[in-house]
Amino acid sequence: MKMKQGFGLGCTLLGAIGLTGAATAAEQITFVSQGGAYQQAQTVAILDPSAKKLGITINQDSIPDAWPAIKTQVGSGKPIWDVVDTPTGYCLRGGEQGLIEKLDFSKIPNAAAMPEAYRSPYSVSYEFYSSVLAYSQKTFPKDAPNSWVDFWDVKKFPGRRALRNHPIATLEAALMADGVAPDKLYPLDVDRAFKKLEEIKPNITVWWTSGAQSAQLLNDGEVDMEMAWNGRVSAVAKEGAKVSFTYNQGILQSTSLCILKGAPNLDTAVKFLNEAVDPVHQANLPLHIDYGPGNPKAFETSVIKPERAAQLPSEPANAAKQALMSYAWWSSPAGEAAEKRWASFMQK
Amino acid sequence: MLALVSPALLVILALIVLPVGWLAWQSIYHDGFTLENYRRVFTEDIYWRSFALTFEISLAVTAIALLLGYPVAYLANSLPKGWSILILSLVVLPFWTSVLVRAYAWLALLQRTGVINQFLRYLDVISEPLALVHNTFGTVVATVHILLPFMVLPLYAAMQKIPGDLMQAGASLGASPSLTFCRVFLPLSLPGVLAGSTMVFVLCLGFYITPELLGGGRTVMVSMLVSRNVELYNQFGAASAVAVVLLLSVLAIFFVVSRFVALDRVLGQK
Numbered sequence: 001m002k003m004k005q006g007f008g009l010g011c012t013l014l015g016a017i018g019l020t021g022a023a024t025a026a027e028q029i030t031f032v033s034q035g036g037a038y039q040q041a042q043t044v045a046i047l048d049p050s051a052k053k054l055g056i057t058i059n060q061d062s063i064p065d066a067w068p069a070i071k072t073q074v075g076s077g078k079p080i081w082d083v084v085d086t087p088t089g090y091c092l093r094g095g096e097q098g099l100i101e102k103l104d105f106s107k108i109p110n111a112a113a114m115p116e117a118y119r120s121p122y123s124v125s126y127e128f129y130s131s132v133l134a135y136s137q138k139t140f141p142k143d144a145p146n147s148w149v150d151f152w153d154v155k156k157f158p159g160r161r162a163l164r165n166h167p168i169a170t171l172e173a174a175l176m177a178d179g180v181a182p183d184k185l186y187p188l189d190v191d192r193a194f195k196k197l198e199e200i201k202p203n204i205t206v207w208w209t210s211g212a213q214s215a216q217l218l219n220d221g222e223v224d225m226e227m228a229w230n231g232r233v234s235a236v237a238k239e240g241a242k243v244s245f246t247y248n249q250g251i252l253q254s255t256s257l258c259i260l261k262g263a264p265n266l267d268t269a270v271k272f273l274n275e276a277v278d279p280v281h282q283a284n285l286p287l288h289i290d291y292g293p294g295n296p297k298a299f300e301t302s303v304i305k306p307e308r309a310a311q312l313p314s315e316p317a318n319a320a321k322q323a324l325m326s327y328a329w330w331s332s333p334a335g336e337a338a339e340k341r342w343a344s345f346m347q348k
Numbered sequence: 349m350l351a352l353v354s355p356a357l358l359v360i361l362a363l364i365v366l367p368v369g370w371l372a373w374q375s376i377y378h379d380g381f382t383l384e385n386y387r388r389v390f391t392e393d394i395y396w397r398s399f400a401l402t403f404e405i406s407l408a409v410t411a412i413a414l415l416l417g418y419p420v421a422y423l424a425n426s427l428p429k430g431w432s433i434l435i436l437s438l439v440v441l442p443f444w445t446s447v448l449v450r451a452y453a454w455l456a457l458l459q460r461t462g463v464i465n466q467f468l469r470y471l472d473v474i475s476e477p478l479a480l481v482h483n484t485f486g487t488v489v490a491t492v493h494i495l496l497p498f499m500v501l502p503l504y505a506a507m508q509k510i511p512g513d514l515m516q517a518g519a520s521l522g523a524s525p526s527l528t529f530c531r532v533f534l535p536l537s538l539p540g541v542l543a544g545s546t547m548v549f550v551l552c553l554g555f556y557i558t559p560e561l562l563g564g565g566r567t568v569m570v571s572m573l574v575s576r577n578v579e580l581y582n583q584f585g586a587a588s589a590v591a592v593v594l595l596l597s598v599l600a601i602f603f604v605v606s607r608f609v610a611l612d613r614v615l616g617q618k
Contacts, residue, residue: 068578160460165565206482207565221461222482340580347394347568 028057029082029265029272034255035062037235041288042085042127049284050275056268064210066090070260074099079260082269083276085126089168091258092331095122101259101266108274114295117324123256124277125294127285128314130252130322131169134218134233134245135225145225147249148177152196154203159224161200162217165207167342168330169251170197172323173227176249182323190338194345207346218243230313231290250322252313254294286312368595375588385589395573395590399597402570405488405559406552412492413499413548414541421503421540439500447494451561454490455481458562482564490558495551499544506540507533546605550598570594 031047033039039062051058063069066086073079094100100122105112111124118125133151135144136159145157151173163170171193172185178196180189205223208214214228219241233245257276259269275281282293283303292314293299299309299316309315313322329335375385389395420439424432442450457463458481465477480486510533518528556571563569568576570590577587 065579068584071584205479205564209560209565213561216455220459222459343576343580344392344394346565347397 027055027268028059029263029268030059030061030080031083031085031272032061032063032066032081033085034064034066038231038289038291041291042285045284045288046276046281049281050272050278054268054271054275056272058272067094070094070099074261077262079262080264081260082263082265083257083259083272085255085257088120088123088125088254088256088327089330089335091123091256092120092327094258095120096331099261101261101263103259103273104270107270108277110274110277110279110295113297114277118254118294118296120256120328123258124273125254126257126276127294128252128254128292128312128319130230130247130250130313131164131173131227132230132233132245132247132250133173133225134228134243136218136221136223137242137244138221139224144244144246146246148173149179151225151227152177152200154200157225160205160222161203162206162208162214162223162226163200163204164214164227165209165346167339169253169325170227171338172251172325173249174200176323182249182321185323186326186329187334188329188338190334190341193338194341197345234290234311247313247318247321250313250318251325252319252322253325254327256294371588372592374585375592376585378583378585382585385585386593388586389589389593394568398568398570398573399593401484401568402553405484405491405567405569406549408488409491409495409552410499410545410549412488413496414545416492417496417499417503417544418541421500421507424500424504425507436500436504439497442493443497447557448561450494451490451558454486454493454562458486458489481562484563484567486562486564487559487567490562491552491555494558495548498547498551502543502547503537503540506537506543510536542605546602550601553594553598 033042039060043060047058047060061081066084067090070079070081070084070086070090073081091100095102102121103111103124105119108124111119114125133145133148137144139159140157145151145153150157151161163173171188171190174193174196175185175189176182177200178192206213206217206226208217208226211229211232214226215232215236217223218226218228218233219236219239228245230245230247230250233243237243257273259266259273263269277295279293279295279297279301280303282295283298283301285291285293285298286304286308290311292312293304294314296314296316298304304312310318312318330339376382378384420435424435424439427435455462459465460477460479462480464480465474468474469477480489514532514536515528518532519525523531554571555569556575559567559569560572571594573590574587577590578584581587
């Protein structure tokens, strides 16, 4: 009798485990972002509320550069990630290479309502950041550099400079320094951009490779002005460093959400995608970090106060001062060629 | 006998032969046989520049580590046991600190507002901060620091094997200390010199974090090419080709060195 009971209990337990197993398997996704303060902010603002509203579990992973991992995972035929928050260009390129699922926007009403320029067949803008001209207020207490023309002007603005060791946004800055209007950049005149970069190259102390490095360079006074991401500069400023930046001629960039081809939880992933760009969740993000919402409707929710909105890169007035990056151009053959040319530019 | 060594052989097969074979395979196979990846490595001059720079830096690091390491090992060898243990612990201690932390520490020391520049300015030796980091100089300094133990330990091991009475014999025959050093001690310590140098040189060839953080973007070593190939060309084949060429050059170095010295004696226990 006792044994029978035990057997029965065991069966129930096994059944329960089986059931919960099935339930979680059906309603969970693995979401990947870039880690750090940024991922913490979106967890509070977007991920946790979305998980609660949809009744799903969101497992998180983080990696600074998801692209090689996406290639390996999808290439192996058994991806373990579902949704990735990654620079928009990778979503487009990945889509063309069959690594990213094509989206059915009828299932993603929140994204379908967004401006055409903010989405692609494979992706939806998730948040905006900007590559801005940042400078030390110690070196430039007044008459600070205010445009890429000023950045290139080493006589009027003496000081050490840093740029990102990457062609994206750097070529745009070079062209603006050469007098191209922010809305006339694309298709990029690559030859002209590299020629302009040769001009400033001897005056570049550091070509930085990570956002953390750019922040450290400015904070430690290793450079007097640099191209940096707005959130990195404001984070350093909040900690008391005398640094500032201008949105003038900034290059407005975005990361997007996209879904890996053959993702294990495709249906849940699509549901999540829609929820993640919901205007209210989106409006919550800038309350935790200095990045702008990917869905412009967020500015209409009254969650973001006007004085806060004024600090954000995608706020309409700030966006108007900047160049909107064309990820379509960068993932075109011309864009890829420009990216490959960068390596030889750096080593000459 | 085979039964005894077969687990070891299996581990070697699984952890070394298979991955390296896979790497080599990827570099020549991408939707069919291709030499495109190697064509790129051998024809584009950025690869030549990187390989040349990597070998230059590795040679410089090896030479500096030898100059700094030899006296340390000599001291540890000639002092009484207690002192030599202290010296060796000081050499090994940095081993337990992450390479990343040590790279950042050098940044804090060498940068424009770093300790060294501020001290020199305080002493009025310089008026403008020196460019000590974000260039090849900073990379070499930090790399030497990280690799120094790999020089000192083989040197110390080789010196330990030199019988002390040989020096006494030299002295008793009327040779000055410097002469006994040059004619007896130095030649006998050469296996250690070679072992340490080979170790440091080969390890340096594959350095990544240090030049990435302290090179300022211009010191592009081969390992950085590998990572950039993955990012840039989005294909592992191109990266694998670079890795294979580096691996083959290391093997070539070992081969050349082995023509002159018995490497098994240098790197082994005998």
